[in-house]
Amino acid sequence: MADKVSQRFERAAWRVEDALIAAKELLPKGLYRSPPPWMGYIFILPGLLLVSFLFVGMFILGFYSFLTHDPFEFIIYEFTLENWERLLGTTGYYNIFVRTIFMALLITAISVVLALPYAYLTIRVRSSLVRKLLLVSLFVPFFTGVIVRAYGWLIILGRNGLVNSFLGLFGIEPVRFIGTQLGVVIGLLQIMIPFAIIMIAPAIQNIDRSLERAASNLGANRVSTFRHIIIPLSLPGIAGATIVVFTITSATYAIPALIGGGQVDFVANLIYRTLFDIANWPLAATFSITLVLVSSIVVLFVFQVIGTGTLGVDTGENDE
Amino acid sequence: MNRLFRFTRQLPGEYPLLSILIAFQVVFLMLPTLIVLVVSFQAGDLVRFPPDDFSLQWYAQIPGEDRFISAFYRSIAVALFCTLLAIPIGILTGLGLIRYDIRFEKPLQIYFLLPFTVPLVVSGVILLIILGELGYIGSLWTVGLALTIINIPFMIWSVTSRVNALDPELENAAKNLGADEIQTFINVTLPSLMPGVITGSLIMFVLGLNEFIVSLIITTPDIVTLPVLIYTAIRSNISPLIAAIASVYVFVAFAAVLVADRLVGLEQFLKS
Structure with missing residues (x-):
């Protein structure tokens, strides 16, 4: 029975292949015998179009940031500087931007520091069982999604949560995490550390082990080997991790919304409220453009200082 | 620093201090995911620790x-x-x-x-x-x-x-x-x-x-x-x-x- 099905499937596959070949024969011969260079552009066209939503979208955002908002008409296509003046002139908005950048920098720094030893041990540990455990604890959270993990943190950090129940055993007063910066930092770190590890690991993978052995033969202990060999050689990975973690953190929404409980708003929360609570799309576009500008400046700064690192796409043409 | 280094050499395993730090990180990374599982098997309708009892009643409610x-x-x-x-x-x-x-x-x-x-x-x-x-x-x-x-x-x-x-x-x-x-x-x-x-x-x-x-x-x-x-x-x-x-x-x-x-x-x- 199964044989028959697979036979039939095979025959169908042959027929599709024949039809494709017949269709191909209709094209001019040169096209497939020796593909002209412009075929490459046709190949990348669908991808180009797909990403053009965002590319064109950036210009549309810029355009929108100069439009007039009207509570009744929604958007009036009249140019104004009002949105930009509002952004620059409102202390509340300014504070949210400063908080976002500051927290993103803090979380980037801690994530990179914690990710380095994690990535190092994952790659260098001899026991394959330990390596598996480290890989699983890295990828399971990565694939669990932000919302479920934020929910987990609410259960852990809540007033009657895991941490406070544990502290209660020792008669310690409940600590407030929900609605505090500390709670948001904890939640964000758990999301960002896996990203940092994934970006740093390839750089450590590329470090020649004999360098470490040479250092230790020359009398360096583990700490100074780490400082003088591992850290400098994993700089490309650190650059990649810094950029990825900073960009994602500065645009984060779910953790400040759920763990921060409206007390520790990031720019993303501000954008969302502007879009849906006061339905001011031009102002939301202004915030969005500013967020992109600010994070691009940080990214360019990192590029300047440490280079593109593991972020650059390897086209395999570097060895020519 | 040297004393710390000498101390770590007496600990068992390949990378003792590093391993302790990483063990904490593993718990930190896995806890929010695993706690959701623990709570989903809890019997009462209030989330509390340690859970009073375990049951599948919440899963039984999902089809509705x-x-x-x-x-x-x-x-x-x-x-x-x-x-x-x-x-x-x-x-x-x-x-x-x-x-x-x-x-x-x-x-x-x-x-x-x-x-x-x-x-x-x-x-x-x-x-x-x-x-x-x-x-x-x-x-x-x-x-x-x-x-x-x-x-x-x-x-x-x-x-x-x-x-x-x-x-x-x-x-x-x-x-x-x-x-x-x-x-x-x-x-x-x-x-x-x-x-x-x-x-x-x-x-x-x-x-x-x-x-x-x-x-x-x-x-x-x-x-x-x-x-x-x-x-x-x-x-x-x-x-x-x-x-x-x-x-x-x-x-x-x-x-x-x-x-x-x-x-x-x-x-x-x-x-x-």
């Missing part, structure tokens, strides 16, 4: 939760949509970028990374404006399209690495032995790109299933996906029922890690 079940189907639908759309686009882009001599190759690579560099919330605003102007807000396929746009670099990335690894001489050999161009593509090129396609598909599917912020911005109440619905639900209360529903994601995550490990090996994800 129509709103969550239809949101779950929608999430599966958009994740499948974005994966299936990304496969041909990823293969074509990978082949085009590497096999052909394309001008402005460096700027194009940066262009294809745009979905990663534009913050997700900003992508959400852009898509809301574009889809709003076109009048498409409120259709489920727009969510699938949005997911394809924001996650396509994962597919391009993993396919590109396979195109790099594929020796063009292999295809030439097939052609010299009389294979037609289409036959060569189906029997030689595609199979060797498959590992990259599978990795990319796995990442895109799981991320699509989990995607939150862009979906939050562009969905209307009658097409909400599961993460958005869970988010609205936990803002009002954190009943163990939500934990039972959310545990679907924990199972999916473990399954994805298992599949990824079997198919390509988790270590591969840590190579550049």
Whole structure:
């Protein structure tokens, strides 16, 4: 029975292949015998179009940031500087931007520091069982999604949560995490550390082990080997991790919304409220453009200082 | 410092101090995921520690939760949509970028990374404006399209690495032995790109299933996906029922890690 099905499937596959070949024969011969260079552009066209939503979208955002908002008409296509003046002139908005950048920098720094030893041990540990455990604890959270993990943190950090129940055993007063910066930092770190590890690991993978052995033969202990060999050689990975973690953190929404409980708003929360609570799309576009500008400046700064690192796409043409 | 170093040498194991630090990190990384599972098996309707008793009653209630079940189907639908759309686009882009001599190759690579560099919330605003102007807000396929746009670099990335690894001489050999161009593509090129396609598909599917912020911005109440619905639900209360529903994601995550490990090996994800 199964044989028959697979036979039939095979025959169908042959027929599709024949039809494709017949269709191909209709094209001019040169096209497939020796593909002209412009075929490459046709190949990348669908991808180009797909990403053009965002590319064109950036210009549309810029355009929108100069439009007039009207509570009744929604958007009036009249140019104004009002949105930009509002952004620059409102202390509340300014504070949210400063908080976002500051927290993103803090979380980037801690994530990179914690990710380095994690990535190092994952790659260098001899026991394959330990390596598996480290890989699983890295990828399971990565694939669990932000919302479920934020929910987990609410259960852990809540007033009657895991941490406070544990502290209660020792008669310690409940600590407030929900609605505090500390709670948001904890939640964000758990999301960002896996990203940092994934970006740093390839750089450590590329470090020649004999360098470490040479250092230790020359009398360096583990700490100074780490400082003088591992850290400098994993700089490309650190650059990649810094950029990825900073960009994602500065645009984060779910953790400040759920763990921060409206007390520790990031720019993303501000954008969302502007879009849906006061339905001011031009102002939301202004915030969005500013967020992109600010994070691009940080990214360019990192590029300047440490280079593109593991972020650059390897086209395999570097060895020519 | 020296004393610390001497002390660490007396501890057992290869990297004693490092191992202690990493053990803490493992707990830190896994705890929020695992706690959802623990709470979902709890008997009482108040979340407390340690749980009084364990039961499956919350799982038994899931079949009656129509709103969550239809949101779950929608999430599966958009994740499948974005994966299936990304496969041909990823293969074509990978082949085009590497096999052909394309001008402005460096700027194009940066262009294809745009979905990663534009913050997700900003992508959400852009898509809301574009889809709003076109009048498409409120259709489920727009969510699938949005997911394809924001996650396509994962597919391009993993396919590109396979195109790099594929020796063009292999295809030439097939052609010299009389294979037609289409036959060569189906029997030689595609199979060797498959590992990259599978990795990319796995990442895109799981991320699509989990995607939150862009979906939050562009969905209307009658097409909400599961993460958005869970988010609205936990803002009002954190009943163990939500934990039972959310545990679907924990199972999916473990399954994805298992599949990824079997198919390509988790270590591969840590190579550049």
